[in-house]
Amino acid sequence: MTEVGGETVDKRDIAILRAMEGLSRAFEWVPEDKLLERLPMDYAELAARLEKLDNLGVIEYRYIDMYQTYAAKMKEKAYDTLALWDMKKHDVYERLGTVIGEGKEATILNAKDPDDEFIVIKLHRYHAPEFRRIKKTLAYAAVKVRGEELQVEDHRLDVPRAKAQVEMKVLQIFSSKGFPVPDPRSINRHAVAMDMIEGNAPGIPAPLLAKVKVKNPEDALETILEDYKEMVLEGHYVHGDLSEHNILVTPDGELYYVDWPQAVPVEHPSAPKLCYRDIKNIIEHFKRKYRINVPDPKEVYNEIADDLQSLMEEKKEEYEEHKEAAEKTLERFEESVERVEGKREKREAGRRKVEESGVS
Ligand SMILES: Nc1ncnc2c1ncn2[C@@H]1O[C@H](COP(=O)(O)OP(=O)(O)OP(=O)(O)O)[C@@H](O)[C@H]1O
Numbered sequence: 001m002t003e004v005g006g007e008t009v010d011k012r013d014i015a016i017l018r019a020m021e022g023l024s025r026a027f028e029w030v031p032e033d034k035l036l037e038r039l040p041m042d043y044a045e046l047a048a049r050l051e052k053l054d055n056l057g058v059i060e061y062r063y064i065d066m067y068q069t070y071a072a073k074m075k076e077k078a079y080d081t082l083a084l085w086d087m088k089k090h091d092v093y094e095r096l097g098t099v100i101g102e103g104k105e106a107t108i109l110n111a112k113d114p115d116d117e118f119i120v121i122k123l124h125r126y127h128a129p130e131f132r133r134i135k136k137t138l139a140y141a142a143v144k145v146r147g148e149e150l151q152v153e154d155h156r157l158d159v160p161r162a163k164a165q166v167e168m169k170v171l172q173i174f175s176s177k178g179f180p181v182p183d184p185r186s187i188n189r190h191a192v193a194m195d196m197i198e199g200n201a202p203g204i205p206a207p208l209l210a211k212v213k214v215k216n217p218e219d220a221l222e223t224i225l226e227d228y229k230e231m232v233l234e235g236h237y238v239h240g241d242l243s244e245h246n247i248l249v250t251p252d253g254e255l256y257y258v259d260w261p262q263a264v265p266v267e268h269p270s271a272p273k274l275c276y277r278d279i280k281n282i283i284e285h286f287k288r289k290y291r292i293n294v295p296d297p298k299e300v301y302n303e304i305a306d307d308l309q310s311l312m313e314e315k316k317e318e319y320e321e322h323k324e325a326a327e328k329t330l331e332r333f334e335e336s337v338e339r340v341e342g343k344r345e346k347r348e349a350g351r352r353k354v355e356e357s358g359v360s
């Protein structure tokens, strides 16, 4: 059983959610008779369980005029529940802890694995402003990671999954090369499990660079810039969102780099610009916070610019190979945004009209 909002979801609830997941690409609202066909339970049990899942905020369950029947729709929490259930089933974790970070782009949970080690599970989210910022490079990175164009039905599901796949891939490559990133454990749907970088007590995450005052800022900046250059030139990915908010500092002063869903393969045309911006962000942080002499970001970037250009040349064919599939994937993302969110706008306009006319 798994805890959701204080109540428990059991195997038979999960069977319902799995059936809904299978049908949800065909039906926005899944009619209950479609579920009954697929599930070994009678109507009374199904209805009671759907009611319970609705009360838990996992699904919505109500009468749909158009179908003239009750139907159910999965909410974000339904996918979280399935991903966490499957991770538990595969022994990725033994006990789930608490939410240690809740933002618009991801929810971070802590958990304990079967060996009593703390891990972190990151549930990726769709967030429109972030999507608009990263959509082109995400489409490319995801296509490269998957080796094929993405079938995008619903961007609210497919963008978080693409982000999880890219983050998982970067963590795998980087940790296998010995770069300071959390070791990845597992991926399921939009969820990525990884080692927890611990702070000064077991289970407490290491603080962000933004939250600490490092003892020797000159050394820390130099380490970050050296690590960064190595990650770009030998790891072949540009972070794309490097800042004091994505670097963890352990009690003995080690630095770890987190948050890789927007990472961009070096051969993508946006890589140089993003690389320069990452370098600039980090240098400016040290200048602002510690008032130390810092190198000119342009000069630091120039130290790798030629090697980056050569890498891009070398990987030109690879870029060409994925380019078309990435463009199609981007189109599919955008079609979905228009279809799904256009619909929502229409519904909201309809609701406003009803409210204005005084009918409630
Ligand atoms: N492996 C880890 N070990 C310890 N703490 C972590 C780990 N991964 C993430 N965190 C903590 O969770 C926070 C958010 O994680 P991350 O930066 O990966 O996601 P995000 O997309 O920035 O999420 P949000 O939108 O919530 O800010 C980090 O700033 C860090 O404090």
Ligand SMILES: [Mg+2]
Pocket: 245, 246, 259
């Ligand atoms: Mg972050």
